[in-house]
Amino acid sequence: MDYGLQALKLVLGLLILTLTLRLLGKQNMAQMTPYDLVYIIVFGGILDSIFYDDKIGIFPFIFSALVWSISIYVIETLVKKFHIFRVFFRGTPDHIIETGKINLKLFDKNNLEFEQLRIVLREKGIFSLREVKDIYLEPDGQFSIIKYSNHKLEPTSSINLEKAEVTPNFLLIDEGEIELSVLKYIGKSEEWLKNEMNILGINDITTVVYCEWSDTNGFYYKTYNDCINQKRKGNIN
The missing domain is CATH 3.30.240.20 (bsu07140 like domains)
Structure with missing residues (x-):
């Protein structure tokens, strides 16, 4: 196992997750929905499948994590601007x-x-x-x-x-x-x-x-x- 590579992946994964949460806004942490849990679980799956595989280099890891983060950011932006997306992804009481x-x-x-x-x-x-x-x-x-x-x-x-x-x-x-x-x-x-x-x-x-x-x-x-x-x-x- 390449411990240096694993450590780098871990640090980058933490940074990307922190960046994504910053972009989404602090209020989202107090308003978790089933959809929020889904994308957190998906990100965990990305880390799990890539983190321990030495055959997957740092750039494929960064690419996967960034695609995930950008996708979530785009969806959250649509949710804020359009009611139809808000209802679909966030639900209603x-x-x-x-x-x-x-x-x-x-x-x-x-x-x-x-x-x-x-x-x-x-x-x-x-x-x-x-x-x-x-x-x-x-x-x-x-x-x-x-x-x-x-x-x-x-x-x-x-x-x-x-x-x-x-x-x-x-x-x-x-x-x-x-x-x-x-x-x-x-x-x-x-x-x-x-x-x-x-x-x-x-x-x-x-x-x-x-x-x-x-x-x-x-x-x-x-x-x-x-x-x-x-x-x-x-x-x-």
Whole structure:
């Protein structure tokens, strides 16, 4: 192995990568998209395939790295100047919950699950979907959440709501299917859930796309008819 050649390749690779990042601008590092990850992975592949091959001299290495950098710079310039390129390479936010209505088509598009969304909400200090007015899934995979400004508890069952402490919130129905393991964990039965849903006017569990419950706040649920762009299983349209 020619250690001098490898060292030179490494230094040049670092310089070219630094130059490319400088040309793209510092703000891009805080706004990484799937496309950004792709060109970083591609550059890593270039380094991996060339770096350890002594048969590939320094000039072919420089040529490959420069073509990669110039291509990325041209694409980023087009993205800044033309909306069509911006949408294609950067993507647009998906409005997955709009004024409290769940957009099931966008849930499918992004392979989202309700429990996954609940984890995101809990990380942001939100423990019930009833508090959420709008959610945007940004191109970088982050969630932007707008809460109802004057959220008030609306009783939806006969559960006693005058308790001093807030209790945990549980997902009991997920896309028309009862979460039996959750019911077992909270010490409730399937019959109890069906009876409570009957009280709320729901006679067919498969029409419910989402149902959460807590001992403090009672039930909060959405049927498929409450959703936008119904596309998932259990669609009753």
